[in-house]
Amino acid sequence: MLFERIRSKGLAHFSYVIGDKNQAAVIDPRRDTEVYLKLAEKHGMNIEYVFETHRNEDYIIGSNVIKEKTGAKIYHSDKELDYDYGNAVEEGMEWMVGRLKIEALHTPGHTEGSKSYVLYDPDGSPWIVFTGDALFAGDVGRVDFYGEDRAEDMAGKLYDSIFEKIFPLGDGVIVCPSHGSGSVCAGNIAEREWTTVGLEKRHNPKLQVEDKEEFIDNVAEMLEYPPYFEEMEKQNLNPPSSEIGTIEFLDPLEFKERAEDALVLDTRKEVGFGAAHIPGALSIWEEGLPSFAGWFLPYDRPILLVDESGDPSKAVTYLHRLGYDNVEGCLSGGMLSWHMTGQESQSIDTVSVQKVCSILDAERPSFLLDVRPEEEIEEEGNIEGAHEIHITKLPERMDEVPEDKPIYIFCGSGLRSMTAASILKRNGWEDLHVVLGGLSGWSSTTCPVD
Amino acid sequence: MLFERIRSKGLAHFSYVIGDKNQAAVIDPRRDTEVYLKLAEKHGMNIEYVFETHRNEDYIIGSNVIKEKTGAKIYHSDKELDYDYGNAVEEGMEWMVGRLKIEALHTPGHTEGSKSYVLYDPDGSPWIVFTGDALFAGDVGRVDFYGEDRAEDMAGKLYDSIFEKIFPLGDGVIVCPSHGSGSVCAGNIAEREWTTVGLEKRHNPKLQVEDKEEFIDNVAEMLEYPPYFEEMEKQNLNPPSSEIGTIEFLDPLEFKERAEDALVLDTRKEVGFGAAHIPGALSIWEEGLPSFAGWFLPYDRPILLVDESGDPSKAVTYLHRLGYDNVEGCLSGGMLSWHMTGQESQSIDTVSVQKVCSILDAERPSFLLDVRPEEEIEEEGNIEGAHEIHITKLPERMDEVPEDKPIYIFCGSGLRSMTAASILKRNGWEDLHVVLGGLSGWSSTTCPVD
């Protein structure tokens, strides 16, 4: 018998492989599917089914890739009518994978068509429920995808799905959602990767409500909607079966030439990027790609990578999962080779929190920009005098940032603030300073009193 | 945050690594500890603690190996007074691993000193309980280690531990035991690797009782006690910190010479062993080593391996976990090289179930030997006319097997029956026949009616 959770770091996405005898099934596969195929082969199993909990909007689903390789049957929502592939699932449908029974529950709320899948123990009792984006550890799925008008309606459906479909399975049933802590699909997913109906019932803040109304009040809010979600929804109507290609390594001269029509994406951490980067480059550190690439990267223009991780395929995979098949090359030899061919580079100043103290003291007026989201600011504390623009809103609210003052940019650590700085730099701002350690560093330090 | 289950195949042993920030802890490590050290290093964590749930009798615990490499503190039972290492645990003791709290519960029953460890979610609620050999998926720990006299007493303690210490944690709490399906430590562990208090409460057959008395009645039985358990208990008073050594590959001539004072252990499957093996060899197929080596292998005599898996280190590791540090070499080139140097070999006949039909029909009296344990016979069905000796009892009940008749040996598949056949062969029996497919094959076939 096989039951494995596959974690996709960054996306904070969970998919699952279950199997018994020579049969296996995958729930919510990502696009780079080798991990599932290898696992099945290692256990002498054929992937017979792919189950989707819902039409995902935060990554390209790998169902068609698996189908192309194995002939697996795909099952997905019955409510999005425009699917071009696979089979619609209705509540109560059942499948067998070896001796394991799987049963579909209709659990709308996050989307109209959301399904959960109950896996039964070989002895016949409900064992695990794959809840997709309906119920997470410590949070529930967002309900705002159909607009403000329908948010309350969807929240009500989600309440029913959780309280009337999932809870009755029993407190001991294990809950396997599609996302873990760090996902863009819900703000407050807890870090416990393994959870149960009982734990969620007792500890999930969103579920500690008197009644349905209170739940709806808490949950029916409009959240951020990254531009790439729309692309994902479109592509997931009939997701691509293509796999990731070969990375092209460009020497500095080729890179420079091709960069003229491309976006240069630099995946190094904030300090390296700050010290020297290719003029015009956008900074998103490697592990930030799953969360931020979809906000700032184009689908219709080549992307060129500066990646010094030693394994650019990681960044390329992150982007591929978001449907970015337009990564056209990677700088061969990294920034060292760039400089060794005498190419120009730019820098963005990085400052320690200690230095910021002295600046704030100084008479010279400077502008403090805090790019953290509202909730984070509420939770972690704000910085007096800071102007708050969440980084995802920066492109549209850039005009609030003065061009004639030194700009000191804060986030929680320094990573997002360098992304913000690179966006401003690309748009003409010059006097930019990223605060190393961000609010966390700031909070750990006391500015000396004069 | 890190939480990983480490499965040791064969032993059906589960150990666990938990970690947060730069700290980690291991629960019930096995002796080959690289997996824990690598995992910790990969996550940038130091192993600070080793927690033992009880003094194990079925494998050598790796606590001292980890301590030697990392300086970790070892915590173990406070009731076995003769420990020579580590620190005693009392109920209520607490430790922090990063932001994770771990709390000790005293849960005697399997042993007097058995402890469980409750892991709290960073948000402070009980999340996971490591139950050791107290509570498994679908079964409970055995209570017969202190002899028949005390079995009921221990069963009562186990009842209290489960019903009064573990159940109150809440149905949603995840149960992480030390063993999974296939372990020698309990006969009926369910295949669900992941389980919860709620699932066990509702589905564990041993826990569906009216009261404590019924529980004691069900549980207080004397089970088989493999000879190596005693060795494990002794060694685990201060477990070795030595690691597995280099395997020596012996060419056929060296092997033959050294085999004179050694036991030859052949890890191939039943058909290959049957067709040709080194005279005097004992047959235990590779995956059978964790269950059967401890019954039949000596600690005080060299063991030489015939292993054609391509990776003899697997068999050596299986034996090392059971404290067999006396594997002195492996046949270089396998049986092929043995035969190519003109060495003699023996064979044991293997027969299909179809052929057995005709034999049973024949007038010639033959002896059917069923080497399966009683419970398996009860569950899967018996063979009419078969003489039943569980393979583990064969050495002491060998005289029940006639020497003047053809012996047809059955087990569930053919693997254990070849082990039995090799034991009889080593003791002088000649007319031996192993039934391929065993009872399973037998049940799938109908002997033709004349």
Place this chain on the structure above:
Amino acid sequence: MLFERIRSKGLAHFSYVIGDKNQAAVIDPRRDTEVYLKLAEKHGMNIEYVFETHRNEDYIIGSNVIKEKTGAKIYHSDKELDYDYGNAVEEGMEWMVGRLKIEALHTPGHTEGSKSYVLYDPDGSPWIVFTGDALFAGDVGRVDFYGEDRAEDMAGKLYDSIFEKIFPLGDGVIVCPSHGSGSVCAGNIAEREWTTVGLEKRHNPKLQVEDKEEFIDNVAEMLEYPPYFEEMEKQNLNPPSSEIGTIEFLDPLEFKERAEDALVLDTRKEVGFGAAHIPGALSIWEEGLPSFAGWFLPYDRPILLVDESGDPSKAVTYLHRLGYDNVEGCLSGGMLSWHMTGQESQSIDTVSVQKVCSILDAERPSFLLDVRPEEEIEEEGNIEGAHEIHITKLPERMDEVPEDKPIYIFCGSGLRSMTAASILKRNGWEDLHVVLGGLSGWSSTTCPVD
């Protein structure tokens, strides 16, 4: 700078990757090309060129697979006029891979279009020559592909290629051929994987000749021509770009049903196969597939695998390299599951050399069949009274084997003789006995004198 030899075990095939800066080239790639792509990616290089030394007849070349993945340019012979892909190479053509110069030599003999490629050291001197099937360590390429009429002509060309093109490069130049010891492309390739012009000049037995005539006399012989060579030649006119697919695991009942229209190929070693196998199965041990599959396996009928190596993808890959894309499934659970579902199996007797002694002594007339090739018999010695049929000729000379006597089959070890036995068994022979250890075992033993 990158220079790696890629060994394809079994095929005894060598391919090479060279690279410098961000450019790489592959010489004579095999069909499963991931190894080249990963190597290039790891070094930050793009594969720009594929160089073929000649149209291969012993495996499917991977040029088109690489081209599809990387856009690499393919270069091959200019003499086979019917190529449907790539570019023709003429002597003297040069390419640069980073700072490395590669130059083509026309070195016909093995085929009309055979090319060698000289790799220059960055400092400009000839460093390595990739000789394809022109010159091996200890042997030269066969010259009989155009028939007996042209063999002398081709041998003469090969002489000129070696003595007038390759020798003048200098004794110190390293020779990198397409095959190593064990290849079907030449009978006596030496085991030294690394060799040089100087070593070959001095030690290669085929090159220790007085003059061209002596060379031609030695070399112009007709060798065995396995049936699959024709298929390879045809496919290599425009080799497939398809990659290996997913393996389907069939449970015993499915397997049995589909075996009716398929060939069952069993890759276990001789003893296991002998003891019990699926009726009608052909025995070729895993490592024997590259050499013997092409003689005995059909391209136009499904192949089903019995493989207990733990990794059937190895056997599938071996077959895929020979163009067998008709492997349709693998027995799930191996022979154990076959027997456990009560399926019938057959056996072929295996006997030790000791037992053969007594048989030869006996009055009962038996038939000794030696399936080794002539050269091996000459070199290693023959068995008195044995009837010699090289295994590759067995299908067409089967009628020389009596059906009414016990047949004792010999090869060098027992592996090939089991293949022969399985072929005879499939054709109705019954009284078959494979001699374990083969001639090697036989030679190491003395039959006792009465």
Place this chain on the structure above:
Amino acid sequence: MLFERIRSKGLAHFSYVIGDKNQAAVIDPRRDTEVYLKLAEKHGMNIEYVFETHRNEDYIIGSNVIKEKTGAKIYHSDKELDYDYGNAVEEGMEWMVGRLKIEALHTPGHTEGSKSYVLYDPDGSPWIVFTGDALFAGDVGRVDFYGEDRAEDMAGKLYDSIFEKIFPLGDGVIVCPSHGSGSVCAGNIAEREWTTVGLEKRHNPKLQVEDKEEFIDNVAEMLEYPPYFEEMEKQNLNPPSSEIGTIEFLDPLEFKERAEDALVLDTRKEVGFGAAHIPGALSIWEEGLPSFAGWFLPYDRPILLVDESGDPSKAVTYLHRLGYDNVEGCLSGGMLSWHMTGQESQSIDTVSVQKVCSILDAERPSFLLDVRPEEEIEEEGNIEGAHEIHITKLPERMDEVPEDKPIYIFCGSGLRSMTAASILKRNGWEDLHVVLGGLSGWSSTTCPVD
């Protein structure tokens, strides 16, 4: 048969494993020996011998580690009289590894006791010669270890060793030295990893001489002698058998506390280090450790690592090979966590070559420091007006660097100049600027003419 070269990157060290049947031998093993043990085990071989070509001064030899694990016999020089382990080798001694003969040649010059080992092909001809530090691809061993007085004498011996012992083996014999391009043991080792007697005879610049005298004149020069060589020589009299330990991950506060008595070594590249580093840290980029650690790191003081490669064990291994067993910890979470706890950091300015142009133009007097070695300056060109101090001499010639001017530091790329800058910074200099791209970048750019 087995013959593998093991490359130790960074050290540019080559060791070799040869094997046949179930026997293997290792030539010049490094200290982290798992690679040899795994290779032998994978091939079913026992390591019987370790052969040392000479007492190494640039790394700790792994002979005793292998011996402890396998019982292998160690063979080393007979001329260094103070060895505390192993057996002395005399010219003409022979060993068999399976069918492979190995023969010792006495080839002094680099050291008095240097040996080469000739490996014979199974057919009996000289095939490969392991030359240690006597003969490299494109260079020869240095002869200055016994001081200026004896350099000519040793050069003469080396001449005899190469011309009278190695050359007579024949042009076709393959030369396998102990080092490749990039080693500190010779300045001009060619990039061709595979070479032969013939190639060296014809192309090695040091061997293109009229006579012995000319050779001596060319070769008998005093080279740099890093301080750690002495430590290596001492330790290699009886090299340690200890292996690398577990890495301790220190959170920023622990790190800071322990850094007070330790040297902080930062292995990031120049730009990241420049932007922000822990006050007092020494910069040596990861791949620079094998070459530069031995110049600047102490053996008698704890070393703490800042390593963001994702795998600090690589840096630790590099240091361990040089005998640095004093790496006591690694910063958990990297510089990000450092800043997030509000710790102070320092920076060193990095400037593009374009910016340097304008500076040179400016009136403000600045100081150009070129830290490249003399030969590199000669070969690649100098910078007008630059003050030249090879980085290895910087500690003793620091007083040549003015403290009151901006210092612009050049090397070939920017890496070594950041090491130099960090040394100066640790010693009080403040106005430091590292030129990105170094001379290479400088040469690719033209300063605009006013």
